[in-house]
Amino acid sequence: MPFFVFKSYHPMNKFSDKKTLLSLLNKAKSVLILSHHNPDADAVGSSLALYFLIKKLKKKVTVVLPNAFPEFLNWMPASDKIILFENDKEKVKQILPKTDLIFLLDCNSFRRLGTDGLNELITNISAPKILIDHHRMPERYFNAFYFDDKASSTCELIYKFAKHLNWLNNIDKKIAQCIYTGLVTDTGSFKYDSVSPETMRIAAHLLEYNIHHTQIQQNVFDTYSYDRLKLVGYALSEKLRYFPEFKAAYIALSQKELKKFNYKKGDTEGLVNSALSIKDVQISALFTETDKLVRVSLRSKGSLDVNEIARQYFNGGGHKNAAGGQMTIPLDEVTKLFESIVQKLNL
Ligand SMILES: [Mn+2]
Incomplete structure (x- = not known):
């Protein structure tokens, strides 16, 4: 018997009808696109793809992200137009009252906008809100949804959203690059469980726009610094703890160890x-x-649900096979907790 109780009080998917979505879009002059704190390539790719798609409707569109995205995404078209809330709070405060439609992408709750005040600002404005996401158990406070927790990525959902609204002809090379980047990163280069025949068909269609997919892979993955590679070597040779009896492994890195390798975010x-x-x-x-705090990152194979473990023990969440969280207890207590959890899993 599984150790964890699976809470499935939310729908696995929810797609608002075309009429609802189009009426919200038609009424809006100024659209705001938001995504989660510590934005990844799926967050940035989906935000920029939607930015270009809505620009084609001759509307004013702004992308606001809570904080900086990884440097390796600087090449993405219009990435220089993104406003970072952490650097430009005043500008965001000026834009908000003029906003009449908000999209929240790759982010199932406004709480994931961070603790910097953006969450409160957004919750308090009356503009309608549309969720496009693939994370489990989204909040219910949206006016419309394009949500599917089986989708490989939010970028996949942006493509499907465009198809749903008959916008596929509006896809161009820039949009294809943005969507493809999120597909590649959120699927580990098309190898995760979440990849469906449809994911591959979407990728195939995007390649028809003559995007340089090898270059995208290199831009995103071959970006290590010398220090980073040394840190990886150290972590694997010195810090990897393996528990064959529990089919578990972990790496714990202290602040001191990270500093030794001039650790940078990512x-x-x-x-x-x-x-x-x-x-x-x-x-x-x-x-x-x-x-x-101690950041927690969890991965699993097959049916083992780390989203549930992250929610139950590590103040976090995510997907079935990839989730994260954070703890405010000392590092060695966090690792002890993990060891006690894996013992009870009976893997
Ligand atoms: Mn994602």
């Missing part, structure tokens, strides 16, 4: 997947210590 990206790549490992974790 440098530990992918490490948790390396721990999962051991043949018999079913669940892996990465714990990284910061000033105030």
